[in-house]
Amino acid sequence: MKKLFFMLIALFVVAVVVTMVAMPSVKTASGIFISGDESQPLADSVMKIVKVSCMDCHADGGNGMANAHVNFSKWVSYKPEKQAAKANDICKMITKGAMPPKKYRANNPDAIPTQAQLTMICNWAKSLNK
Numbered sequence: 001m002k003k004l005f006f007m008l009i010a011l012f013v014v015a016v017v018v019t020m021v022a023m024p025s026v027k028t029a030s031g032i033f034i035s036g037d038e039s040q041p042l043a044d045s046v047m048k049i050v051k052v053s054c055m056d057c058h059a060d061g062g063n064g065m066a067n068a069h070v071n072f073s074k075w076v077s078y079k080p081e082k083q084a085a086k087a088n089d090i091c092k093m094i095t096k097g098a099m100p101p102k103k104y105r106a107n108n109p110d111a112i113p114t115q116a117q118l119t120m121i122c123n124w125a126k127s128l129n130k
C-alpha cells in the first residue's frame with residue numbers, strides 16, 4: 001500500500017514537470033506565471049515593412065521553403081525565444097542584402113528595404129534579445 005502511494009506521488013510529480021516543460025508560459029490556477037514571457041505580436045512598424053518586402057513568400061500561401069524559416073502569419077505563435085532568434089536572423093539577412101532574394105529585388109525594387117528600415121528592424125531585433 002505504501003509503495004502504491006509513493007508511485008502515485010511520483011506519477012503526479014512527473015506529470016507536473018512534463019506540463020511545465022511542454023507549456024513554459026501556462027498560468028497556474030492563481031494566475032501566476034510559472035515561467036517565460038508572453039509571445040508578442042509583430043510591432044506595427046515592423047509589420048509595415050515585412051508586409052511589403054517579405055510576406056509575398058514568408059506568410060501563409062507564400063513559399064513553403066521560406067515559411068519553413070519564418071512565417072510572419074504565424075509570428076504570434078512563436079515562443080519569445082524563437083521570436084528573438086528569428087528577429088536576429090532577419091536583421092542579418094536583410095543587412096547582408098540576402099533577403100529579399102536578388103531576383104525578387106530586381107522585379108520588385110519598391111520592396112527593397114531602405115537604410116532607415118534596416119536600422120529599424122535591427123533595433124527591434126536587439127530589443128527582443130535583451
Ligand code: HEC
Binds near residue numbers: 065093
Ligand atoms: C521571393 C520570396 C522571398 C522574399 C520576398 C523574402 N524571402 Fe526570405 N526566404 C525565401 C526562401 C525561399 C528562403 C529559404 C532559403 C533556403 O532555405 O535556402 C528564405 C529564407 C529566409 C530566412 C532564413 C535564412 C537562413 O538561412 O537562416 C530569413 C531570416 C528570411 N528569409 C528573411 C526574409 C526577410 C526579412 C524578408 C523581407 C525583407 C524576406 N526574407 C523576403 C524567400 C523569400
